[in-house]
Amino acid sequence: MSSANTAHSVVAPSDTSKRVAGTIVIVYALITLIPLVWIFLTSIKSPPDSISYPPKIVFTPTLEGYCNLFTTRTRQTPDYIAALPEPTSTCDEVTRKRNMVIAGPSNFLPRFVNSLVIAFGSTFLAVFLGTLAAYGFSRFKVPLADDLLFFILSTRMMPPIAVAIPIYLMYRELGLSDTALGMILLYTAVNVSLAVWLLKGFIDEIPREYEEAAMIDGYTRLQAFRKVVLPQATTGIAATAIFCLIFAWNEYAFAALLTSGQAQTAPPFIPTIIGEGGQDWPAVAAGTTIFLVPILVFTILLRKQLLRGITFGAVRK
């Protein structure tokens, strides 16, 4: 494999050019990482530290932001707090210092679970439908195939906000507003166009002979698709899944408009976290940090496929 790849570069890169390229990449990586690092640092600052100016680089880390993210609290008198039994958790301790006691869990966890259900659900549906549609467009004579493909792509040309209000009205009539099902359907509809187009390219690259061979080997077309085409399309499917997931996970406009209660996702929820005396920045940063984790894990797990997916077509076998 590696020998095949190196065979493509005509001239071996010199040490100097490698060093220059390496430096550029590292500097660029640092620049892009700074906001993320800053968010993480903010999440472990205390509220006063988070808004101090000039910003504090050196501070005492605290879990207060995370405690505030996951709980709701009520203010009590110092006498009341002193009379309470020993604190049972770090969060108890942290909140009591601010003259507060934990009243119960916040809405963050259910919102986060909503995000997981809606993003993964819609990604699965979009990739599933997209794979079947792409296979159909790739292998069969579909009447008006080009027009249909353009139509499918055109559904993505309008910015979400432009169609949000009609969809809001439609969803209200259909009883889909503020439901997880409604959001899954909506994100699937948006993502399926991307999935069809991306996957059609991948499936076009898989020679038909494989399926023909499988059909001659005694398999039906569906079995051939499952046993021969799908395994070879995994790269494309993984890349497509990541793109779909990133969209569904980060989507804000539809979510803000169409969900408000039980189906609300994390993106519209996080900015609404209010603490004592205004925005609770450490809690917001903590929410953002946690929000980043699933997509990060998913991307790292599939990074090989993603990389091959993005550079797909650049290196011929």
Next chain:
Amino acid sequence: MAEIRIENLRKEFADFVAVQDSSFVVNDGEFLALLGPSGCGKTTTLRMIAGLELPTSGKIYLDGEDVTFNRASARDIAFVFQLFALYPHMNVRKNIGFPLLSQGMPRAEIRERVEETARLLQISHILDRSVSGLAGGDRQRVALGRAIVRRPKCFLMDEPLGTLDAEFREVMVHELRELHNRVHATTVYVTHDQHEAMAMADKIAVMNHGVIEQFGTPQEIYRKPASMYVADFIGSPPMNFMRFTSSLRKGASSISLNGVDVIVPEIHQDTEERELALGVRPEHIRFSDASPLRGAVYGSEYLGTNQVVAIETGNGLIKARVPANRNFQIGETVGLEFTPANLALFDCKSGRAVASSLYSGGQHG
């Protein structure tokens, strides 16, 4: 194993006719080569037998059963693709065992059959390798293994040697023929290479523009070409055509070429005056100073055991394959003599052969 019977098979793609009403029979255990240039319909014919294309009209019988509209998986045939189509996500063992898996065969039996097949093809040592790292010849053997492991009714091969280099191709031609002799499977083999077809096939179907020009044994195809196309396609250098205008009389056994009488096999049909061509294979030309048929040497090509000499005659440029022991000067005048029993006559307009004892007689030179 089975007989393949094709009746009036026709395939149209939009307004292009790929295969025109072909009929032929491949007997049980026979090796048929479909030979022709690219785009002649040979692969389409093969794909219809396989069930990968559906014919526009006509019938396909496999072992007496009408399979014309059966799906490929229901035909019990094996197909070797030009690019092998080995499943890249499986190793060699799984590739060969894949057709057996579809039949629900127990794993132990699959293992046994795969190993038996691997022994036959001498690829036992690569069974657990990934197919992506294999050399061309081994890929070829794995593809063959996947075909023979099922013991299907027949084998269909679509230019399976097309991607191999010339040297290795010859080795594989022998291997394939030997394999066929051992397993005796009815085989249809598509190729554009006349050497492959001649070396391996029991029967050859020469195709052109979707039409089977001639169907016969390699000897028949070579010695008794049914048309100018076949005569020109087979043989290297191909058959010479010496054009002349004349009428033919039934029963005659000579023609007049530029006033010189040439003895030919007895003619079996009358024709009016028209443009004809005398077909002469290069190896059926001898030099004879006494012959009244004259020509001037145009050039020669030394091939070691013999040489091919191009001669300008009153009826066009012809090539003769003669012993290498004589040197020719360019421009030298030579006398030409043909072996009468091997001469063919063609009607230039239709391109078809004129009936003569060359075609009806069983015996020939």
